[in-house]
Amino acid sequence: MFYGLAVAWGILAVYAVLLGLREQDLKKQLETLKKMVEEKK
Amino acid sequence: MRTLRHAAAIAWKDLRSELRTKESLNSSLSFSIVVLLLLAMAFDTGSEIVTDYGGGILWLAFAFSSTLIVNRSFAREMPNDCIDVLVASPASGASLFLGKAVAAFALQSGIQLICLPIFGVFYNVTWWRNPWQLFGVLLLGGWAMACIGTVFSALTVNLRLRELMLPMLMYPMLVPALLASMTLTNYLLMPGAMPPDFAQWLRLLIGFDIIFTTLALALVETILVR
Amino acid sequence: MRSKIVLALGLVGVPLLLRNLYVILFNLPDEMEQGPVYRIFYYHLPAFFAATLCYTTAMVCSILYLVKKSARYDAIAMACTEVGLAFAAVNLITGMFWGRISWGIWWAWDPRLTWALICWLVYFGYLMLRKAIDDPTERAKNAGVLSIFAYVSVAITWKAIEWWRTQHPGPVLSIRTGEQRIDPAMEQMLYVNTLALATLAAIFVITRLRQEEVQREIDALRRYAHAL
Numbered sequence: 259m260f261y262g263l264a265v266a267w268g269i270l271a272v273y274a275v276l277l278g279l280r281e282q283d284l285k286k287q288l289e290t291l292k293k294m295v296e297e298k299k
Numbered sequence: 300m301r302t303l304r305h306a307a308a309i310a311w312k313d314l315r316s317e318l319r320t321k322e323s324l325n326s327s328l329s330f331s332i333v334v335l336l337l338l339a340m341a342f343d344t345g346s347e348i349v350t351d352y353g354g355g356i357l358w359l360a361f362a363f364s365s366t367l368i369v370n371r372s373f374a375r376e377m378p379n380d381c382i383d384v385l386v387a388s389p390a391s392g393a394s395l396f397l398g399k400a401v402a403a404f405a406l407q408s409g410i411q412l413i414c415l416p417i418f419g420v421f422y423n424v425t426w427w428r429n430p431w432q433l434f435g436v437l438l439l440g441g442w443a444m445a446c447i448g449t450v451f452s453a454l455t456v457n458l459r460l461r462e463l464m465l466p467m468l469m470y471p472m473l474v475p476a477l478l479a480s481m482t483l484t485n486y487l488l489m490p491g492a493m494p495p496d497f498a499q500w501l502r503l504l505i506g507f508d509i510i511f512t513t514l515a516l517a518l519v520e521t522i523l524v525r
Numbered sequence: 526m527r528s529k530i531v532l533a534l535g536l537v538g539v540p541l542l543l544r545n546l547y548v549i550l551f552n553l554p555d556e557m558e559q560g561p562v563y564r565i566f567y568y569h570l571p572a573f574f575a576a577t578l579c580y581t582t583a584m585v586c587s588i589l590y591l592v593k594k595s596a597r598y599d600a601i602a603m604a605c606t607e608v609g610l611a612f613a614a615v616n617l618i619t620g621m622f623w624g625r626i627s628w629g630i631w632w633a634w635d636p637r638l639t640w641a642l643i644c645w646l647v648y649f650g651y652l653m654l655r656k657a658i659d660d661p662t663e664r665a666k667n668a669g670v671l672s673i674f675a676y677v678s679v680a681i682t683w684k685a686i687e688w689w690r691t692q693h694p695g696p697v698l699s700i701r702t703g704e705q706r707i708d709p710a711m712e713q714m715l716y717v718n719t720l721a722l723a724t725l726a727a728i729f730v731i732t733r734l735r736q737e738e739v740q741r742e743i744d745a746l747r748r749y750a751h752a753l
Binding site: 450454455457458459460464467468471472474475478510511514518521522 | 591639643646647650653654657658663666667669670671673674675677678681
């Protein structure tokens, strides 16, 4: 039973972590692009 | 009436084009025979319980070969922007879908009829026990594959990975129809009276055909117009 | 504004989830026939409800996109589908654990399990289709149509528990069957945990939606940067 409950929480935790990683990746991309635009101007 | 006339014209165009080149017909037929052959090696075809899974094997072969046919359905319109011409024509999206689905259905049915005796030979199955009911199931299941296949062919026609995406999208959606067709075919291959849930599976198959044909007719215009 | 909503939902949802976990593990009694393993059900069913809610929202937003052509609806549909997939995965895998303990097998080709799996595969195909189309308008349009087709499988999964009576347990909730088949305290916990998981789903959807908008901003900025 504990494995079942653990897996339920585990999947949701993994998804939350994936969202967090994507957030960081997007922030990095945005920073890079903003710098690129500033340099080109 | 105009829709049906346009659909008939498009179906006839597709069929004539395919019968002249026979490109997807030949590959589809040989692929379905190869699948039947491979599955005959995987299972013990000499056993008496072959009628328990014979329907499944037959419909697997049909499902794999129908992908090759429906893939060509809209793909053949891509060169020279023929798809744009068709969409701009007075023919509605519904008649375009209907015509192509009927053509795909006709080609598929031809392949099914050729594969049936081959299946009987490879698996030692008496498939002519209930011939008219069996043809009925082939028609209903075949229409489900043609209908879903044509819609998803339209959906994936512009993609780079069309040959990969079409089966990936088509098969999960087709599972209820395939399941019903497989079960009904198994029942029709077995000797003796029909099991009590025969009618339930038939209802599922007919319901699937009606629901998805309606959805397809309603939504195909949205898919095609850019 | 949106971060305030997320914060509010978080302040409601997270304590509720933790409180529910405590009650599920320690306060509620064992089920008569199954023993303690039935407690998986308190996540199995609410996860299915949360996933269905997400899929329904996705379908409605897809229809709204096709009618109104506003990219916002497409973004909501995508976010809801992704979160729905996560909760549907919770439903499937907790069900597998329950099945392993109760039936001795990880999986059965029971209609309900089969339909739940088909549903998951169909929506996974939706995400794959989105990845394969580059043009945003084309992507939104085609994904919207697929979402409408895919919803048929959700509707059948929902009804499968009534239409087919096989290995999977039958309906037990009083709102569905009209009678009290399980203890009221257990039924209430199911609803409360559904609320908690739905709140969590809403947080995920809003976060994903914001990320999608940032992605669009990045795409626009990239086009601008290359044009300079």
